[in-house]
Amino acid sequence: MTKGQSDLGDNQSGLDFFVKETSEGSQELLSKQLTPIEEFYLEEGYVLRVPEGDGVDLDDIDLEAIPEDETMIINMGPQHPSTHGVLRIMMELDGETILRSKPVIGYLHTGMEKTAEMLTYMQGSTNVTRMDYLSPLSNELVYSLAVESLMDVEIPPRATWIRMLMSELNRISSHVMWMATNGMDIGSTSMMIYGFRERELILAFLEKVTGLRMNHNYIRPGGVAADLPDGWYDDVAVICETIPFRVAEYQDLLTGQPIFRERVDGVGVMTQEQALALSATGPILRATGLPWDLRKTMPYLFYDQVDFDVIVGSVGDTYDRYSVRLNEILESVRIIEQIMEKLPEGEYKTLDRKVTPPPRARIDESMEALIHHFKLHTEGYRVPAGESYVAVESPRGELGCYIVSDGENRPYRMHVRAPSFVNLQSLPVMLHGGFIADAVAVISSVDPVMGEVDR
Amino acid sequence: MSDALEINHSVVFVQRTGYVDFVQTLRLQGFEMCADLTAVDYLDIKDRSLPDEIEPQRFEVVVNLVSLSQKKRLRVRVQVPEDDPWIDSIFREYPGSEAMEREVFDLFGIVFRGHPDLTRILLPEGWEGHPLRKDYAPGRVPVQFKEVKSTR
Numbered sequence: 292m293t294k295g296q297s298d299l300g301d302n303q304s305g306l307d308f309f310v311k312e313t314s315e316g317s318q319e320l321l322s323k324q325l326t327p328i329e330e331f332y333l334e335e336g337y338v339l340r341v342p343e344g345d346g347v348d349l350d351d352i353d354l355e356a357i358p359e360d361e362t363m364i365i366n367m368g369p370q371h372p373s374t375h376g377v378l379r380i381m382m383e384l385d386g387e388t389i390l391r392s393k394p395v396i397g398y399l400h401t402g403m404e405k406t407a408e409m410l411t412y413m414q415g416s417t418n419v420t421r422m423d424y425l426s427p428l429s430n431e432l433v434y435s436l437a438v439e440s441l442m443d444v445e446i447p448p449r450a451t452w453i454r455m456l457m458s459e460l461n462r463i464s465s466h467v468m469w470m471a472t473n474g475m476d477i478g479s480t481s482m483m484i485y486g487f488r489e490r491e492l493i494l495a496f497l498e499k500v501t502g503l504r505m506n507h508n509y510i511r512p513g514g515v516a517a518d519l520p521d522g523w524y525d526d527v528a529v530i531c532e533t534i535p536f537r538v539a540e541y542q543d544l545l546t547g548q549p550i551f552r553e554r555v556d557g558v559g560v561m562t563q564e565q566a567l568a569l570s571a572t573g574p575i576l577r578a579t580g581l582p583w584d585l586r587k588t589m590p591y592l593f594y595d596q597v598d599f600d601v602i603v604g605s606v607g608d609t610y611d612r613y614s615v616r617l618n619e620i621l622e623s624v625r626i627i628e629q630i631m632e633k634l635p636e637g638e639y640k641t642l643d644r645k646v647t648p649p650p651r652a653r654i655d656e657s658m659e660a661l662i663h664h665f666k667l668h669t670e671g672y673r674v675p676a677g678e679s680y681v682a683v684e685s686p687r688g689e690l691g692c693y694i695v696s697d698g699e700n701r702p703y704r705m706h707v708r709a710p711s712f713v714n715l716q717s718l719p720v721m722l723h724g725g726f727i728a729d730a731v732a733v734i735s736s737v738d739p740v741m742g743e744v745d746r
Numbered sequence: 747m748s749d750a751l752e753i754n755h756s757v758v759f760v761q762r763t764g765y766v767d768f769v770q771t772l773r774l775q776g777f778e779m780c781a782d783l784t785a786v787d788y789l790d791i792k793d794r795s796l797p798d799e800i801e802p803q804r805f806e807v808v809v810n811l812v813s814l815s816q817k818k819r820l821r822v823r824v825q826v827p828e829d830d831p832w833i834d835s836i837f838r839e840y841p842g843s844e845a846m847e848r849e850v851f852d853l854f855g856i857v858f859r860g861h862p863d864l865t866r867i868l869l870p871e872g873w874e875g876h877p878l879r880k881d882y883a884p885g886r887v888p889v890q891f892k893e894v895k896s897t898r
Contacts, residue, residue: 397868404853405877567778567814570842581814588817676794680810680821682781691782693808697791704878708782708810716845745868 514640
């Protein structure tokens with residue numbers, strides 16, 4: 292991984308010259324490194340705010356009266372194609388340099404956490420799967436794990452391995468999709484076509500397994516919805532064979548290409564300390580050089596039984612974030628190859644009929660099965676009272692689910708800790724001091740999914 | 747299952763007044779990151795299990811801290827009364843809590859004292875009510891639309 296030149300610390304040598312102690316304390320702004328971290332974030336834009344409805348009539352502006360050094364506040368989005376949805380960013384510009392910026396969100400808010408309180412635990416996974424629509428299986432996984440952590444239900448090993456297989460495939464499709472949109476943002480249209488091509492390969496398999504290309508509702512509390520279809524091994528083998536070959540193509544197309552490197556090297560730098568302070572997780576945090584991957588550091592499912600590496604960057608610029616994602620695709624392929632060998636025979640969902648419905652054929656034969664089926668699909672099952680927080684590593688970072696149960700058949704409160712929502716806070720820091728032309732590359736490198744940001 | 751998943755988690759209850767000092771201490775003890783901050787409205791649950799010295803209140807702010815060095819999580823739960831719903835902001839300790847505190851303010855109406863920009867984040871400015879409160883039921887309240895003033 293190459294090092295982009297960071298502009299932090301360049302002023303270090305000349306610091307004594309600039310900071311002069313006066314009777315009222317030091318008058319000059321300290322260098323970035325010496326500013327206390329909380330002051331730093333305040334300065335970089337949390338209070339940039341223009342109230343809604345304060346529209347300006349352009350005819351009323353007297354252009355002559357505006358001083359030359361005045362900064363300008365412009366909106367980027369919410370309809371800008373490079374903002375990956377309805378993200379609006381207020382930016383304060385001095386010429387072409389971005390000073391402060393503030394993401395304005397909420398355009399896609401549909402109250403999904405409130406909706407979750409109306410749905411039974413069984414219906415809940417149809418709701419969470421629509422949050423992060425690029426990696427729906429991670430959302431279903433974290434929801435199911437959170438519900439199961441409150442219940443005393445044993446998950447068969449095969450179901451757990453299938454969950455791992457599916458979420459790793461989903462990670463590849465999500466990262467490939469990111470490569471596509473990122474390529475598009477930076478101006479490489481061929482990358483967009485390639486990325487969508489590879490994503491389609493994986494989505495076709497997900498459709499074969501779950502019946503849907505997106506919003507699968509496949510991982511449910513108690514196991515998964517259906518067993519893997521006949522011939523799944525060959526399909527996954529084809530994916531595992533194709534993807535590394537295609538990643539090598541991306542390496543040729545982008546990684547070694549000077550035009551692409553010019554756009555990403557040293558752009559949108561974020562230090563490790565800043566990333567931690569701003570609660571950034573996922574590729575953004577790993578790009579700063581910290582090997583924090585929940586699959587490795589706080590293993591869930593059977594991730595402690597497979598062998599893979601955590602990819603880290605070095606400087607935390609846009610190139611590092613690109614590189615981390617690109618190499619994570621290959622690590623996911625490694626994991627999938629191990630899962631294919633280790634996948635045991637057995638049940639794909641728990642046989643506890645109070646949690647998962649019986650097979651359709653049993654309903655014709657058994658009265659009890661009919662009762663269970665009817666009860667589950669009308670009333671659902673009850674979850675013991677309690678509260679629990681479970682986190683998994685989604686393609687975008689730590690995806691958490693906090694569930695409070697009052698012993699009824701629907702959650703009393705369900706909160707999703709959405710990685711995109713939290714990661715968006717790092718935008719003002721990454722954009723600060725950069726050019727507005729680089730903003731598109733930086734926004735893209737955060738990989739926000741607005742469905743998850745606004746929920 | 748429950749033990750296995752929650753193995754690295756522990757829960758701490760703390761009074762509202764000592765909350766920021768407590769979080770400060772935790773930060774010094776190696777909890778580098780505030781992973782999540784949310785709230786729960788316990789309007790409908792009357793009897794829930796709390797330690798004896800904690801008096802149950804309507805709202806509860808739940809903060810999830812992560813220690814990356816010790817690989818563990820800690821959940822801090824703070825009771826916030828209904829008639830005076832404020833709590834101190836931990837923005838000074840964890841700048842990453844900024845958006846999450848705004849979200850809780852927006853959806854629950856809990857005021858975070860010392861927050862740099864406590865405004866609505868998900869809902870439009872000027873929205874009435876706080877939707878994740880239990881007495882704000884969907885269907886009972888008509889959908890609000892705001893007239894857009896033309897600038898021309």
